[in-house]
Amino acid sequence: NKVSVLLLGLCRIPLIRRRSVGQLVEEKGLSDELRRKFSYNPAAKFLFRKERSEVPMTFDPDVSNTQGTTLHFFFKVLFDTGSSDLWVPSVRYTSSSCAGHLKFNSSASSTFQAGSKPFKILYNSGFASGSTGYDTIKHQMFGLTEAEAIFLDSVPWDGVVGLAFSNVSLDGGTNILDNMWNQGIIPQNMFSMYLSSSVEGSELILGGTDSSYYTGSIKWIPLYHATNLWNIQIQSITINGNTVACAGSCEAMVDSGTSVIIDSGDEISNINGWLGAIPNQYGTAAVSCFNTHLLPDIVFNINGYSFSLPPTAYVIKSRSGCTTGFAPGPWILGEVFMRQFYTAFDVGNKLVGFAQAA
DSSP states (O other), X not given: OOOOOOOSSXXXXXXXXXXXXXXXXHHTTOHHHHHHHSBOOTXXXXXXXXXXXXXXXXXXXXXXXXXXXXXXXXXXXXXXXTOOOEEEEBTTOOOGGGTXXXXXXXXXXXXXXXXXXXXXXXXXXXXXXXXXXXXXXXXXXXXXXXXXXXXXXXXXXXXXXXXXXXXXOSSSOOOHHHHHHHTTOSSSSEEEEEOOSSSSOEEEEETSOXXXXXXXXXXXXXXXGGOSSOEEEEOEEEETTEEEEOTTOEEEEEOTTBSSEEEOHHHHHHHHHHTTOEEOTTSOEEEOTTSGGGSOOEEEEETTEEEEEOHHHHEEEETTEEEESEEESSOEEOHHHHTTEEEEEETTTTEEEEEEEO
């Protein structure tokens, strides 16, 4: 029951695509109930600070469900570039909402060392809190949750591995990539993600990139304002040559922990208006599943490069119909964008790279 990673050179972790939290709770008939109980705040995990005494509970139906397994006991984890902390459920978490998740039993590990700090973190989809500890990854602090938001039972993953910069860690630890680089485990201080449109076939690569996953070259973009998150500047977003959002530029986070593309309400309304999409009270915008081939490409102009997003990438099909992959909130380029473009994160040089996904 140890938390361990065995690596030589590049660390290649297969990822599995799941439905988003919104789709999962909709299938269970809980979507309206959760939206009534908890506010929708996609910026919550980026605004939270350790000195806050209370953790507000929010509901984010757009949280991603692309997951992998890296841990010795096969915990299923969400790799999240919008946070820096690593956590899995503890056996001390006895709530029925965690019944379907694997739990870490520290007493069954001869190498486990308890940490001195409590663990408490806020995500778009709620909170997780408990204690901290260390195991076979040298110097790697991780959280052992003993309480979580009630609707996290709907997600298929057990915990989270944060891949943002270590100095935004809420538990004060070093993230797993920095630890691997500092210990000489990976060849380069970077990682990359290929997100397939199928359930299987996606991969996270720690320590470098794989050119078989993309065509052409990687277009490198510097981080905006030397941020400690994966934020970049978008010059404009256009449809048929018309600027529909980010007139005069805007700042956006590249976040694998968010399934859709998020922007301010007015600009998302404008984009959806150009697409003929009809929004509901929660900001989700429906389009006809029969006319998606007639929809235009949406072009993101970033650092002098143009990244074209076709309707096959931004229209999301579910059992209840088709919606656009755009939602209101702070600017985030989530999986809808990353699935179209192979994405590399250069930690040492503070760069994000995009290339057309193969």
